[in-house]
Amino acid sequence: MRGVWTTDRVRAAEQRAFTRVPESRLMRAAAFAVAGEVAALLAERTGGVAGRRVALLVGAGNNGGDALWAGAFLRRRGVAVTAVLLAPERAHAEGLAALRRAGGRVGTELVEADVVVDGIVGLSARGPLRPDAAALVERVSAPIVAVDLPSGADPDTGAIEGPAVHAEVTVTFGGRKPVHVVGPGAIASGWVRVVDIGLGAELGEPDAVLLDRAEVARAWPVPGPTDDKYSQGVTGVAAGSATYPGAAVLASGAAVLATSGLVRYAGTAAEVVRTRWPESVATGSVTDAGRVQSWVVGPGLGTGKAGRGVVAEVLGAGVPVCVDADAITLLAADPALWDARDPDTPVVLTPHDREFARIAGEVGSDRIGATRQAARTLGAVVLLKGNSTVVAAPDGRVLVNQARSAWPATAGSGDVLSGLIGALLASGMDPWLAAGCAAHVHELAAEIAADGAPAPASHIVDAIPAAIRSVRAS
Numbered sequence: 384m385r386g387v388w389t390t391d392r393v394r395a396a397e398q399r400a401f402t403r404v405p406e407s408r409l410m411r412a413a414a415f416a417v418a419g420e421v422a423a424l425l426a427e428r429t430g431g432v433a434g435r436r437v438a439l440l441v442g443a444g445n446n447g448g449d450a451l452w453a454g455a456f457l458r459r460r461g462v463a464v465t466a467v468l469l470a471p472e473r474a475h476a477e478g479l480a481a482l483r484r485a486g487g488r489v490g491t492e493l494v495e496a497d498v499v500v501d502g503i504v505g506l507s508a509r510g511p512l513r514p515d516a517a518a519l520v521e522r523v524s525a526p527i528v529a530v531d532l533p534s535g536a537d538p539d540t541g542a543i544e545g546p547a548v549h550a551e552v553t554v555t556f557g558g559r560k561p562v563h564v565v566g567p568g569a570i571a572s573g574w575v576r577v578v579d580i581g582l583g584a585e586l587g588e589p590d591a592v593l594l595d596r597a598e599v600a601r602a603w604p605v606p607g608p609t610d611d612k613y614s615q616g617v618t619g620v621a622a623g624s625a626t627y628p629g630a631a632v633l634a635s636g637a638a639v640l641a642t643s644g645l646v647r648y649a650g651t652a653a654e655v656v657r658t659r660w661p662e663s664v665a666t667g668s669v670t671d672a673g674r675v676q677s678w679v680v681g682p683g684l685g686t687g688k689a690g691r692g693v694v695a696e697v698l699g700a701g702v703p704v705c706v707d708a709d710a711i712t713l714l715a716a717d718p719a720l721w722d723a724r725d726p727d728t729p730v731v732l733t734p735h736d737r738e739f740a741r742i743a744g745e746v747g748s749d750r751i752g753a754t755r756q757a758a759r760t761l762g763a764v765v766l767l768k769g770n771s772t773v774v775a776a777p778d779g780r781v782l783v784n785q786a787r788s789a790w791p792a793t794a795g796s797g798d799v800l801s802g803l804i805g806a807l808l809a810s811g812m813d814p815w816l817a818a819g820c821a822a823h824v825h826e827l828a829a830e831i832a833a834d835g836a837p838a839p840a841s842h843i844v845d846a847i848p849a850a851i852r853s854v855r856a857s
């Protein structure tokens with residue numbers, strides 16, 4: 384798992400590292416990596432490095448120092464470097480001297496450049512770009528390499544509440560920060576390159592993790608020679624209605640394709656589900672469904688009395704439950720429904736922002752913090768949907784699944800995700816990991832289904848086997 388650390392943690396690691404390595408050496412290591420990335424981008428965009436032009440946007444702190452040192456390294460490769468100082472009297476003195484020694488130019492006006500380096504602000508960033516920096520960034524048309532993070536984005540939340548840099552590449556040090564993985568900052572970061580400048584060992588346990596594809600592959604249930612349809616887990620799906628059977632078909636289909644376990648559908652869309660997924664066992668009610676190892680409840684269920692009864696029944700069934708869509712709305716409107724919950728069985732809630740607001744208050748700008756808090760308060764795994772999906776467990780663990788495209792954002796897509804989660808819960812997987820693995824495969828299936836053009840949720844279901852195959856081949 385790749386880690387994500389908040390700025391407090393990075394600062395603490397930095398202080399520990401300074402007892403072994405002088406600050407200036409860490410800065411030069413950071414700057415050297417930035418220079419390498421700038422040279423690679425120059426070569427990719429212009430076919431060469433020597434003789435190309437780079438402008439450095441330099442703020443008042445060490446982020447600007449990194450940029451100035453990177454400029455000095457680029458001079459050695461024959462690049463024409465001009466530093467634009469936003470706060471000339473506070474620019475990093477050593478970095479400035481190094482750039483001047485190497486033959487770099489220094490000014491306060493933006494010049495024509497093939498690549499621009501954003502050294503305006505890094506870990507000490509507060510709020511959006513200030514007007515002078517914003518005016519400068521607005522005039523940049525060349526691709527930008529951001530030092531540590533795109534200036535104007537909040538390092539700890541990825542929130543962008545005004546003008547900000549939108550980078551092609553971000554070079555960061557030691558480990559990812561929340562800005563690189565969540566919120567608009569994750570998009571503004573562009574491609575993120577993490578460089579270990581000697582901080583890695585000092586960082587300790589991460590605040591959040593990103594699941595690697597290989598980890599999803601290892602966790603995904605694969606039947607062994609002694610397994611049968613029951614030992615792989617039986618997923619119950621309580622979703623959809625006779626009038627709106629779509630959600631039932633999508634959630635059941637996702638569960639059918641996710642594992643080799645059995646799927647039992649319970650609800651008024653039984654006829655349609657049985658026709659579309661003949662391998663499932665479809666009955667009219669939860670009471671008649673028989674034994675299951677997990678329930679998925681909510682998609683297309685409706686928010687009336689009948690839906691309420693179904694939610695109460697599955698919450699009291701003594702098996703893990705994935706609570707989605709209408710079931711979340713029902714729980715929010717009637718907290719007494721929680722009383723039906725078996726306290727020993729895990730619940731995974733899968734809200735989008737509006738559902739989250741109903742059950743746990745407005746998400747706000749700190750998506751990781753809000754999800755972690757909700758998981759603790761509700762005593763449930765909470766999966767907050769979004770461009771980056773955040774999954775928090777009641778014990779404080781957080782994982783982030785970053786989308787590579789926006790294709791999953793389509794009608795019915797959430798029904799597919801809940802079916803996948805339900806099947807993994809039935810297999811006995813840790814609920815937090817189950818939600819993370821399901822989000823990963825869901826996103827990949829959407830990408831495969833889309834293949835560059837919009838794909839409806841039913842095609843996302845059909846792409847699940849290809850997504851699992853692709854994950855397992857990694």
Ligand SMILES: NC(=O)C1=CN([C@@H]2O[C@H](COP(=O)(O)OP(=O)(O)OC[C@H]3O[C@@H](n4cnc5c(N)ncnc54)[C@H](OP(=O)(O)O)[C@@H]3O)[C@@H](O)[C@H]2O)[C@@H](O)CC1
Nearest residue numbers: 397410444445446504505506507508509510511512513531
């Ligand atoms: N961690 C590590 O191990 C290593 C870290 N290193 C590097 O150090 C960087 C952190 O440097 P840092 O702490 O000196 O401050 P930094 O981020 O440059 O900010 C400078 C000043 O900008 C201002 N400012 C604030 N908000 C603003 C805004 N929105 N728009 C415009 N300006 C704004 C504010 O000044 P103010 O005007 O408020 O006094 C602030 O003090 C880190 O990101 C990495 O690049 C590497 O060198 C080596 C290893």
Ligand SMILES: [K+]
Nearest residue numbers: 501504530532
């Ligand atoms: K920056």
